[in-house]
């Protein structure tokens with residue numbers, strides 16, 4: 001494996017929006033980009049190329065491993081924030097900057113990205129090309145909708161600044177949900193949102209999915225700042241509302257879920273709560289929503305000795321990747337005479353009015369709990385060809401991340417979910433396993449629009465196409 005190196009990592013710097021000489025971090029960034037471009041152009045045609053990233057939040061482990069000839073582009077120099085413009089409320093950010101670093105750079109200015117995906121190592125480039133989401137998405141849409149412009153290294157080896165209008169608008173609009181197959185985002189300018197030091201949380205409990213759905217519609221129409229939800233069982237639903245506040249209500253506690261307390265359990269016990277804005281944004285990361293329970297981390301005796309710095313989503317994901325690679329859990333199950341398990345890890349978008357039907361079918365046929373709910377709506381009239389959502393229509397993202405015993409076909413439950421989503425006018429995101437046949441896939445993800453942009457920016461087929469990548473693991 002050969003490697004291409006760029007070594008300067010940018011750090012945050014503030015400007016006031018006035019014209020200035022090129023800053024140190026920007027010069028450093030430009031040097032890294034120039035080195036990366038040179039290195040990419042030197043890769044012989046036909047040699048597979050991959051992003052050399054230390055972390056990933058993909059959930060496809062079945063793909064072909066990188067061959068000895070694969071070139072991994074070293075992106076370690078693209079992990080920082082180049083500049084925060086406090087006055088304009090924008091930031092220039094390197095493509096592989098994690099949201100953990102991005103938030104650390106913007107919060108001191110009283111600002112945050114409009115949407116901050118919950119897992120600390122999700123990168124800005126990954127969330128734009130792979131569609132992130134969070135509890136501000138009912139108002140601010142998905143992360144790509146607050147991108148002002150982005151520099152993309154195209155598969156043909158050009159550096160292109162893609163903007164919503166003009167000659168590169170096709171790339172700008174097709175980039176979300178292209179999973180790196182139309183090139184790599186090296187710099188993105190994004191809008192930022194002012195924050196307050198605290199978030200007041202109210203967890204509303206509902207017995208039925210119909211009641212919870214009605215509450216989502218009502219609460220997202222009210223002047224609140226964050227909305228998401230959690231389904232513990234078919235008759236226990238929570239809709240959690242967050243509001244920016246300057247200070248906690250007098251006498252109220254400010255909670256901390258990075259210690260012995262586990263955030264998702266607090267929904268059932270603490271109807272009103274306060275968190276710092278920092279802890280609110282990372283409330284789900286410490287226990288990877290609830291998925292840390294698979295490692296025993298929620299058992300007090302284990303939690304006490306599990307080092308705090310390892311209570312993070314990227315640590316748990318690495319453990320799952322290891323298990324998947326070696327099929328450890330399934331080997332043990334086989335040895336014990338138990339059925340093997342099918343991973344059912346998906347996030348799907350369902351039009352809000354169809355949510356109760358989706359949940360009823362899901363509980364009956366799949367049965368994973370808890371389930372995460374997150375309302376979302378496109379910010380305006382602009383649509384995105386590779387992920388066809390309707391403007392002025394609210395959807396709810398339903399996330400479920402666990403496994404179920406295999407009783408029939410190896411991917412029976414995943415196929416069931418794909419069919420159910422289609423029958424309810426929804427779609428699913430592509431970060432996890434994909435089981436559509438090729439024709440069905442292109443029908444659902446706008447093959448004609450994709451092919452036109454792919455042909456323009458990757459005429460020689462330098463990077464795999466979207467179906468090859470997400471259907472075959474990448």
Ligand SMILES: Cc1cc2nc3c(=O)[nH]c(=O)nc-3n(C[C@H](O)[C@H](O)[C@H](O)COP(=O)(O)OP(=O)(O)OC[C@H]3O[C@@H](n4cnc5c(N)ncnc54)[C@H](O)[C@@H]3O)c2cc1C
Pocket residue numbers: 051053055056057058059095096117118119121122123124125126127129130131132133134179180181183184185186345347399401431474
């Ligand atoms: C259990 C689970 C729960 C999840 N829940 C959420 C959630 O609640 N909210 C949420 O927002 N997301 C969630 N995700 C999905 C996550 O946002 C996506 O997988 C996202 O693409 C990951 O970004 P990453 O930076 O880790 O990218 P990677 O995992 O490294 O890469 C993802 C893809 O993007 C490509 N890519 C990465 N960087 C770039 C770039 N700069 N330019 C072009 N292409 C690039 C890669 O080639 C790859 O195909 C979840 C994922 C899992 C596994």
